[in-house]
Amino acid sequence: MDRETMERSNEEWLNGVYEKLLVKMKAECRRVGTDIPYTTGEDGMYHDILETPYGKTPDGEPYLGNWTNGFWPGMLWQMYHATGDEAYKTAAQGVEKRLEVVLEDPEAVGHDLGFMFLQSSVSNYRETGDREARRRALLAAAELTARFNLDGKFIRAWSGPRDSQQGKRMGGGDIRGWMIIDSMMNLPLLYWASQELDDPRFAKIAVSHAKTAQQYIVRPDGSCNHIVAFDPDTGEYINNPGGQGYKQGSSWSRGQSWAVYGVALSYRHTKDPSFLDTAKQCAHYCIANMAVTDWLPMVDYRQPAQPVKYDSTAGMITACGLLEIASHVEENEARFYTEAAYRILRACDAKFANWDPEKDSILTGGTYFYHDPSGENTELPIIYADYFFIEAVLRLRGNELFEW
Ligand code: GLY
Numbered sequence: 001m002d003r004e005t006m007e008r009s010n011e012e013w014l015n016g017v018y019e020k021l022l023v024k025m026k027a028e029c030r031r032v033g034t035d036i037p038y039t040t041g042e043d044g045m046y047h048d049i050l051e052t053p054y055g056k057t058p059d060g061e062p063y064l065g066n067w068t069n070g071f072w073p074g075m076l077w078q079m080y081h082a083t084g085d086e087a088y089k090t091a092a093q094g095v096e097k098r099l100e101v102v103l104e105d106p107e108a109v110g111h112d113l114g115f116m117f118l119q120s121s122v123s124n125y126r127e128t129g130d131r132e133a134r135r136r137a138l139l140a141a142a143e144l145t146a147r148f149n150l151d152g153k154f155i156r157a158w159s160g161p162r163d164s165q166q167g168k169r170m171g172g173g174d175i176r177g178w179m180i181i182d183s184m185m186n187l188p189l190l191y192w193a194s195q196e197l198d199d200p201r202f203a204k205i206a207v208s209h210a211k212t213a214q215q216y217i218v219r220p221d222g223s224c225n226h227i228v229a230f231d232p233d234t235g236e237y238i239n240n241p242g243g244q245g246y247k248q249g250s251s252w253s254r255g256q257s258w259a260v261y262g263v264a265l266s267y268r269h270t271k272d273p274s275f276l277d278t279a280k281q282c283a284h285y286c287i288a289n290m291a292v293t294d295w296l297p298m299v300d301y302r303q304p305a306q307p308v309k310y311d312s313t314a315g316m317i318t319a320c321g322l323l324e325i326a327s328h329v330e331e332n333e334a335r336f337y338t339e340a341a342y343r344i345l346r347a348c349d350a351k352f353a354n355w356d357p358e359k360d361s362i363l364t365g366g367t368y369f370y371h372d373p374s375g376e377n378t379e380l381p382i383i384y385a386d387y388f389f390i391e392a393v394l395r396l397r398g399n400e401l402f403e404w
Contacts, residue, residue, distance in 0.1 A: 010342045013349075014396055020355045021393060025079050027357040029087055034094030036069050037360065040381050046360040057108075058165065065102045067112030069095075071387040074119030074403055077127060078390050081401035089128070096120040096133065103139050110158045111147055113140040114186025119387075122192055123403050134196070141193035141202055144186060148205045151235025154179035154212045155186070155205070157227070170227060171241030171248060177232035180243070181217050181224050181255045183209065184262020188404040191269035203269070210266040214278050216240075217259070222285030223251040223301065224259045244369035246300035252370070253297045253314035256286050261321030265404050267328060279325055286318050287340050295347035299367045299378075310379055312352045312365035315344045316388035323395050338396075345392055352385075362386045 001009070028046075037046035038054045049055035049069065050062050057063045073092040080088035099120055102109055117140035124133035147156045158166050162174040187206040194203035216228045216237060226243030230236060245252025259282040267275035289301040297314040319341040326337040352365035366382030394400035 006339070010339075010346075013342075013346055014393065017349065017393055018397060021362075021390065022083070024355055024357045024362060025075070025390075026085070026087075028360055029076065029079070029091055031360065032072070033091050034098065035072075036064070036095055036098065037072055037383050038066065038068055039366075039383070040359075040361050044359040044361075063108070064099060065105070065108055065110075065112075065116075067110070067115050068383055069099055069102075070116040070119035071383045073099075074123060074387050075383075075390055077119070077123040077403065078387075078394055078401050081127060082394055082397075082399045092120065093124060093130075093133075096124055096136070100136055103136065103143065106143055106146070108159060109143060111144065111155055111180075111183045111186050113144045114183075114189040116140070118186075118189050118192070119403050122189065123401060127401065137189070138193060138196070141189050144189055145202055145205050148209070149177070149230070149232060149235060152177060152179070152212070152230040152232070153208045153235065154228075154230065155183050155209045156232075157183060162232075170243050173229050173238070173241050174232065177230040177235075177238065178227050178241075179209070179212065179217070179230070180227050181213065181262070182226075182258045184213060184266065185258055185404070187262065188265050188269065191266075206266070207270060207272070210263065210275065213259075213263070214274065218263075218278055218282060222281040222283075224255050224282065225249075226252050226255040246303040246370045250300050250302040251285075251289075252300050253286075253289075253311050254299075254317065256282060256301065257297075257314045257317035257321060260286055260318050261324055264321055264324040264328070268324065268404075276325070276328055279321070283318075283322055283325055283337065283340075287322075290315070290318070290340075290344060295343040296351060297344070299370045303370060309367060309370065310352075310365045311367040312348045312363045313367070313382055313385040313388070315348045316363070316385050316392065319344045319392045320388050320395070323392060341392065342396075345389070348385075348389075354381075363389055 032046050035048035041047050073095040076088040076092035117137050121133040121137035124130050157178045157180040162176050167173050167175040190202040190206040217225050225240040227241045229238040242248035263275050264279035299309045299311045322337040322341040326334040352363045361381035363385040364381045365379050366385045368377035372378045
């Protein structure tokens with residue numbers, strides 16, 4: 001296919017998807033409102049997280065700190081920005097008020113404050129100037145900076161005692177000294193706080209963490225560790241436990257996508273060229289791997305050939321990261337990243353999308369982690385696949401809200 005034909009075909013696809021998105025999201029917003037969805041139930045519909053196991057502590061207490069709880073308001077703000085429909089704004093602000101409680105428990109909360117409060121409070125503030133939203137976002141930024149380990153120069157990932165269940169599930173070890181690639185997506189909350197307060201403290205912590213990630217997480221071939229463990233007292237490197245991918249030393253595709261997008265965002269906020277180089281290195285690795293699987297992302301780029309296990313979320317996040325990189329490079333290079341993003345988006349749309357407005361969720365095929373004997377976390381509709389799909393589609397149309 002010559003370039004002109006390909007670009008025309010992409011544009012037709014984009015316009016068609018946008019029309020379906022308008023219908024689907026209007027219906028979803030009416031049904032879901034201020035509920036906080038994660039995945040669909042057996043009825044194909046969203047249910048509030050507090051009515052599901054994802055909204056409970058291990059002791060069965062209701063818990064609103066799940067890292068994914070900002071994606072629904074993030075989607076609503078994207079749609080509000082694109083359409084001006086007040087229903088999206090009202091629902092997003094209602095969810096944000098529910099999430100405020102998360103800030104009251106610094107012991108429970110983890111590094112995911114960025115995901116949760118960028119997409120709710122910062123987006124609200126950017127769109128409406130709401131001072132309460134700004135206050136919540138600054139509180140979240142302050143709690144995130146408090147997770148910085150001075151000697152190791154990283155933001156601690158998960159909360160809990162040294163011998164937590166989380167640590168055991170992810171390969172053992174003392175989680176007090178763990179940093180993870182996912183945190184790169186939380187750093188923009190710190191860049192935002194520095195800009196908002198005209199105070200470099202927050203951004204300096206973000207840059208310091210990003211440099212540690214470059215050194216210890218990203219490997220020379222552009223693949224990544226999910227977790228790196230340091231001694232929480234001395235900051236010395238210990239090892240790299242396995243995490244959510246196939247095995248220790250493998251290449252968990254969602255982690256790879258956090259690297260592509262997260263490191264590119266650090267470039268956007270700092271203009272340090274080494275971040276753009278690292279983001280490209282990770283992007284080329286992802287593109288090379290997806291090009292041989294019809295642009296459909298596996299859960300781990302080094303998983304065995306059988307069983308085939310996909311993760312649509314990794315594809316959507318990678319696509320957004322590629323579009324971010326495209327915005328920082330010259331035209332010919334940008335075309336390369338944009339075309340790769342289109343291929344991923346179109347492949348996942350063809351295989352995983354459900355555009356029926358009477359059912360919740362657009363994309364299925366999301367996988368939370370590789371080893372899942374129950375199958376309950378494998379190839380299901382996951383809210384952030386939809387968030388990043390919507391962000392990518394709106395970005396390609398030029399009417400997205402920048403949420404990072
Ligand atoms: N940030 C958690 C995950 O990607 O599963």
